[in-house]
Amino acid sequence: MRHDLANSSDEWTGVTDEAKTRSAKVAGAGMVPSSLRSQIYASLRRRLQRAEFGPGYRLVDTDVAAQYGTSRMPAREALMALASQGFLQQTTRGFAVPEHSSHDIRDIFAVRKLLEPEAAAAAARNLDAGGLAALRAARDLAREACRNDDAEALMEANIAFRGLWLDAVNNPRLVETIESFRDHIQTVRIATLRRAATRVVVLDGIEALSAAFATRNEAAVRAGMLAFMDAAEAEFFAAVEAETGGEAKTGGGAEEGER
Amino acid sequence: MRHDLANSSDEWTGVTDEAKTRSAKVAGAGMVPSSLRSQIYASLRRRLQRAEFGPGYRLVDTDVAAQYGTSRMPAREALMALASQGFLQQTTRGFAVPEHSSHDIRDIFAVRKLLEPEAAAAAARNLDAGGLAALRAARDLAREACRNDDAEALMEANIAFRGLWLDAVNNPRLVETIESFRDHIQTVRIATLRRAATRVVVLDGIEALSAAFATRNEAAVRAGMLAFMDAAEAEFFAAVEAETGGEAKTGGGAEEGER
DNA sequence: CAAGCTTGAAATGGATACAGTTTTCGCGGA
DNA sequence: TCCGCGAAAACTGTATCCATTTCAAGCTTG
Numbered sequence: 001m002r003h004d005l006a007n008s009s010d011e012w013t014g015v016t017d018e019a020k021t022r023s024a025k026v027a028g029a030g031m032v033p034s035s036l037r038s039q040i041y042a043s044l045r046r047r048l049q050r051a052e053f054g055p056g057y058r059l060v061d062t063d064v065a066a067q068y069g070t071s072r073m074p075a076r077e078a079l080m081a082l083a084s085q086g087f088l089q090q091t092t093r094g095f096a097v098p099e100h101s102s103h104d105i106r107d108i109f110a111v112r113k114l115l116e117p118e119a120a121a122a123a124a125r126n127l128d129a130g131g132l133a134a135l136r137a138a139r140d141l142a143r144e145a146c147r148n149d150d151a152e153a154l155m156e157a158n159i160a161f162r163g164l165w166l167d168a169v170n171n172p173r174l175v176e177t178i179e180s181f182r183d184h185i186q187t188v189r190i191a192t193l194r195r196a197a198t199r200v201v202v203l204d205g206i207e208a209l210s211a212a213f214a215t216r217n218e219a220a221v222r223a224g225m226l227a228f229m230d231a232a233e234a235e236f237f238a239a240v241e242a243e244t245g246g247e248a249k250t251g252g253g254a255e256e257g258e259r
Numbered sequence: 260m261r262h263d264l265a266n267s268s269d270e271w272t273g274v275t276d277e278a279k280t281r282s283a284k285v286a287g288a289g290m291v292p293s294s295l296r297s298q299i300y301a302s303l304r305r306r307l308q309r310a311e312f313g314p315g316y317r318l319v320d321t322d323v324a325a326q327y328g329t330s331r332m333p334a335r336e337a338l339m340a341l342a343s344q345g346f347l348q349q350t351t352r353g354f355a356v357p358e359h360s361s362h363d364i365r366d367i368f369a370v371r372k373l374l375e376p377e378a379a380a381a382a383a384r385n386l387d388a389g390g391l392a393a394l395r396a397a398r399d400l401a402r403e404a405c406r407n408d409d410a411e412a413l414m415e416a417n418i419a420f421r422g423l424w425l426d427a428v429n430n431p432r433l434v435e436t437i438e439s440f441r442d443h444i445q446t447v448r449i450a451t452l453r454r455a456a457t458r459v460v461v462l463d464g465i466e467a468l469s470a471a472f473a474t475r476n477e478a479a480v481r482a483g484m485l486a487f488m489d490a491a492e493a494e495f496f497a498a499v500e501a502e503t504g505g506e507a508k509t510g511g512g513a514e515e516g517e518r
Numbered sequence: 519c520a521a522g523c524t525t526g527a528a529a530t531g532g533a534t535a536c537a538g539t540t541t542t543c544g545c546g547g548a
Numbered sequence: 549t550c551c552g553c554g555a556a557a558a559c560t561g562t563a564t565c566c567a568t569t570t571c572a573a574g575c576t577t578g
Contacts, residue, residue: 084340107432173366330533
């Protein structure tokens with residue numbers, strides 16, 4: 001399949017905006033979006049986030065270059081940038097979508113549990129009336145989605161809710177670190193997407209956090225966030241257990257191998 | 260100055276080992292240490308950690324390539340990898356060593372205070388007799404350096420001490436995150452290197468931590484690390500205050516600009 | 519029939535070449 | 549002396565080419 005860079009608005013323009021926002025937030029880093037390298041990078045990153053390639057899928061620079069209609073060099077550099085940020089694994093022969101082990105996921109949850117409760121507490125300090133209203137709106141969307149058993153919509157609402165309180169955190173470094181982990185773990189989303197129990201857990205978490213944010217009770221926010229993450233972690237491992245019977249690897253992506 | 264990759268054992272072979280250890284620890288990532296790109300990357304990262312280039316210093320791929328005696332390509336890729344991990348800033352024209360504002364440094368300290376006490380506590384659980392002995396040795400080096408008012412040696416001992424307990428942390432993600440922050444802010448070391456008071460603070464911190472590690476008392480380790488970081492932060496801002504009279508930017512690196 | 523070696527294709531890493539763009543520096547005029 | 553202005557140099561981004569490495573399949577041999 002040919003992936004054009006100029007057209008395909010949903011593919012490329014959306015990512016540009018996100019990149020702009022992010023880099024402007026961090027330290028005014030000079031964005032150079034017009035280079036083929038950056039475009040391929042952004043496109044691939046978006047496709048990786050959507051789990052378009054399953055774990056273990058191999059990405060070869062010549063193939064990527066052919067897909068985007070460029071020479072090998074921009075494709076190579078985009079792949080290397082993705083690898084250096086952990087979105088891809090560099091093997092002896094090419095790049096591969098990393099297969100997160102259960103242990104790896106546990107480690108990531110451990111780090112997130114150190115960061116996110118504190119970040120949420122900071123957000124609770126900073127949220128204004130408008131922010132709280134937006135959080136309520138996202139919560140209502142989540143309720144609606146849960147009532148309709150719409151896993152997709154619930155995930156969207158969850159992501160929106162998360163983005164809203166993260167916007168109120170006044171430590172860009174902290175936000176950046178948290179988001180870097182979020183991007184790595186679509187694995188969790190995919191594994192737990194289909195479970196009805198997960199949807200309940202997510203809605204419960206959003207409800208509890210929403211209430212805590214509304215009262216601006218920092219301790220409650222901290223506790224709520226921690227409980228939410230514990231529940232999510234337990235849910236993930238329960239899903240893995242149910243699906244694979246306790247295998248170590250967390251497969252289940254879209255296209256497997258294919259090479 | 261010409262930076263050879265094959266010779267210059269202190270510069271390059273040591274870094275190879277570190278890179279090998281690190282990448283092997285993370286996720287079995289395929290290390291390809293023989294590539295020029297990786298070698299330049301590791302060497303530059305080491306030099307950045309040692310604050311060989313001051314804030315704002317511009318690194319141009321042609322210059323780096325000439326320094327290492329390679330073509331532009333490996334240098335370019337190493338620089339881009341460093342930039343994508345935050346060790347360098349990509350400007351509209353080349354790469355520059357980031358200049359952290361006081362606010363930025365405060366933010367980074369806030370994140371580190373969330374991560375490092377927990378990480379040190381985990382290390383305390385895992386350290387074996389050999390690790391404790393190595394920590395004692397590093398502490399003795401720090402004592403020696405402090406007695407001689409040798410700021411350079413104290414910095415080395417401090418880096419060694421940190422590396423040792425980080426090696427005992429069994430969560431590679433956590434280690435990776437901590438290291439990314441640590442390497443970013445050599446600024447702190449530069450600004451505070453010359454103060455005698457800072458040297459005392461550093462030695463005190465190492466002493467306290469060393470004692471806490473020796474007893475494997477997790478709570479003491481956590482508290483010691485937090486106190487150490489608070490002291491370091493206070494010391495940094497005191498140094499900035501004393502030096503520049505409260506300027507926002509934290510200059511004072513080795514070579515400034517130079518282009 | 520199996521195990522090891524050989525050979526070939528594919529893929530990566532590095533070097534060189536080239537085009538486009540920005541910056542800077544020197545010069546001339548007001 | 550200061551302000552344009554133009555040319556040259558520098559820097560980046562991309563393409564193409566070559567060398568080296570690695571994986572795999574097939575063949576040979578015990």
